[in-house]
Amino acid sequence: MTALLEVSGVSVTFDGFRAINNLSFTIGPQELRAIIGPNGAGKTTFMDIVTGKTRPDKGRVLWGEKSISLLSMSESRIAQAGIGRKFQRPTVFEDQTVTENLMMALKAPRSPFRVLGWRATAADRKRVEELAFEVGLGDQLPRKSGELSHGQKQWLEIGMLLAQEPRLLLVDEPAAGMTLAEREHTTRLLVDLAKTRAVVVVEHDMDFVRRLNCRVTVLHEGAVLAEGSLDHVTANPQVIEVYLGRGG
């Protein structure tokens, strides 16, 4: 199995602070991976690098079968290449309806001229409905997404990610602020998604990571400290010291 994403020897410094230090990371095309680590370990910076928001000082980020470098690509090009990102805070377009939000995310040409001439076909509308049902918003389509509850906005955002049909999904703390039932739903969704694509979950909550039951990468001070099953990494004395010893 070749890697879908290969990050190697990446370093980034902000005003003298080394946020990422010689980090290497690989993920296969159908894999679920959790990234854990204490605050400031570089989890968000890592996602910023992969999605093109932050340019690393050195290192390589290679994507796909053809091993294209993502470093010279803009955020939008990287997103078009098949990397979707879910932010910690639900970011949906509150002024627009659920349908409009999903329609916008739907995989289609993205250039201004093509978008101007684009009109939704029956197939597109059907796909939007399916997606809405999949994330439990089937009866909310005409509502403005600003009216949805916190949890519903999270679902909508996941629906939008699915509409993009990404090959790699980066999910930042999906369980934050969710009820127990919502967490279970999220876990199921993520595990399901990882059957057809790569999913990287950044999470604080060890309990939630345990539910995901997947390979875990522990970050510390911008580098990989340990990697393996959750039981394996939690048995690592270094991990216990830097992470569990501090955070509990």
Next chain:
Amino acid sequence: MTKGFLSRNPSVLWFLLVLSIFTLSVTLLSEAYGIAFVSTSFVKVLGKTLCLCLVALAMDLVWGYTGILSLGHMAFFAIGGYMIGMWLMYARTEEIVIQAMAADVIPPTADEIRNGIATQIFGVVGSSELPPVWAFAHSLTLQMLLILLIPGLLALIFGWLAFRSRVTGVYLSILTQAMTLALALWLFQNDSGLRGNNGLSGLQNIPGLGDVSQDRLSIWFFWASALALGLAYPTLAWVVSGKFGSVIRAIRDDEARVRFLGYPVEGFKLFVFTMTAMIAAIAGALYYPQAGIINPAELAPIASIYLAVWVAIGGRGRLYGAVIGAAFVSLLSSWFTGGRAPSIDLGFYTINWVDWWQVLLGIAFVLVTLFAPKGLAGIFDWFEGIRTPDRKGAPLGPDDGSLQEKEAQQ
């Protein structure tokens, strides 16, 4: 599909209906084609107002929909005016020069005519040569192309530089304002080739139509302005109704998120900025023949700020809001500043509206921004019973998309 578009955008039909009734009424009340109830000068005011509505539409698209507070769109408007003004002035002077030379024994050569025109136009700035920028002024077709090309190109280059460096918000507004000011200062110079602070004048005289009275010309321009507005409104309504509209509103609300959806945000901004600059230029090209004169003061940054004020008072983020704002505020403004508003005698002080109108406008702007962010167009929502979603509590973050206090607890 067309039927669907109109039923989803009922404002288009209403707008066209109101505009046609208005155009017809003014025509029937005019001096040229009706009962002479409306004076020719007022027809010109109304025609100019329609042009201002058109540029307000452009402003609404770039600011209200895309969230780029451009304080430079009146510069594009003025450039449009300059472009048509160059042809008007050249062709009109050509007529006069040929007429004057017709009495000569030896028929004038083309060069002599050209020199005569140059002396006539540029004598006022102490020059008798036609500057290179007037190279196309003899041709109406070419100057008309330039109305679109020059502002379009300027917007494209400026926008590309600004958006590529991800300049947004207040900084972008300041940058657009600087562009306007730089242009105005350049035009103020006599050697800019556009007659410095004299500007271009006599634009109300249309070459070849010397024997048509201003009464008729004013109505013709009024029709042309109404037609331009009547074409632009449905076109822009179509642009903002589909996914394109969705994307630009999304850019306004959270452009980083739009990038992660895979849309080239800079491309969209550039597209909207350039397109609206061209619309503004068309509006300007229709406006200045009715105004009769254009000078660099028209490019003053304050003009673009007024434009933003009209759109804000009318209600940004919806097209008819911009039109209502521009029409209402600019007509009211000409009423107040025209000395027609009665002064208020307070005993110790007399409020003279010519001086106090701007203060009133300023206060109105602040009040609208604070208490009625939807502007005058919000009245329509009120009738239809549409309310903003009750978001419960104060925002937790700086932008509109942020969670609000009680929402987060739910």
